[in-house]
Amino acid sequence: MITEQHYTNRKNEHPEDRIFKDKEYINRLQKHIDEVYETLALDLRLNDEGKDYLFDYIFNEMNNDLEFEDYLDKLGHRYDEMAFAKRRSKYINL
Numbered sequence: 169m170i171t172e173q174h175y176t177n178r179k180n181e182h183p184e185d186r187i188f189k190d191k192e193y194i195n196r197l198q199k200h201i202d203e204v205y206e207t208l209a210l211d212l213r214l215n216d217e218g219k220d221y222l223f224d225y226i227f228n229e230m231n232n233d234l235e236f237e238d239y240l241d242k243l244g245h246r247y248d249e250m251a252f253a254k255r256r257s258k259y260i261n262l
Contacts, residue, residue, distance in 0.1 A: 218250025 205226065209219045225239050237247050
């Protein structure tokens with residue numbers, strides 16, 4: 169049973185209330201992180217393999233000094249293998 173001795177110190181909240189609030193906040197952050205990642209992958213026009221490498225680079229790569237292109241090179245890949253070709257404009261500039 170949770171008693172007053174278990175209440176959090178900061179605002180004298182019941183632990184379940186604090187857990188619920190923080191859980192909601194963490195879930196909102198995760199949703200935002202997912203949206204930012206997906207937008208980045210779309211903007212970079214990455215294929216599925218490229219998205220996997222980008223995910224690993226962002227969330228798992230411990231060497232923060234390594235640029236993404238160098239990270240791919242270290243793994244024996246090139247960025248242009250991971251990106252779709254840019255679309256050509258259907259309009260001709262005169």
